[in-house]
Amino acid sequence: MKVSPDVVRYEFIGTEAKIARSSQSSYVGVCGKVVDETKNTFTLLDKEKRRVIIKDSAVFHFKFPDGTIVEIDGGLLVGRPEDRLKKTIRRLW
């Protein structure tokens, strides 16, 4: 998969996520499948337990179905799933 700034418009429900860095120390290391998404949170299924993660407070590693791993700052993903579809960001790298 070619990585472009468009990744913020993709679907994250169903991907594997891992939290790399976070201002909230208890979040670090949480990993699992993304089962739900709201405007400000992701819900991860970590060992049969649902963990609600505030998007803005963490940096995520998402593993897409084709195996690519993308590191994204959660602050860029704030917005309801259907509103994120039209979100554009300036190239950051």
Place this chain on the structure above:
Amino acid sequence: MKTRNRKADAKTKNIAMRRIHTLLNLAKETKNTDPTQAQRYAAIARKVAMAAKIRLPKEHRLLICKHCKNLILPGQNCRVRIRQRREPHVTITCLNCGKQTRIPLKKKGS
């Protein structure tokens, strides 16, 4: 006059289509284990389609009840029957709201 950026529009629709496919396939998988979660996936898929102004793809369109917008699967919470009276048509009864959707079997103009 405001000109619409056609290229950007097509890109949005492309992304939306892929998202709808992943969401509804996920909804079908989780329907047995977690029906409320599956219903949420279907609702998000519908909202994504509306935001991008595209129709749901044909194989998925019939999985969402036209009246109550719930996810319906044949054999689980909907009933599919072929009716011969009047015009031949397929009737899908949603067992959530009890309403029917009819799909004509004759092609237009034949």
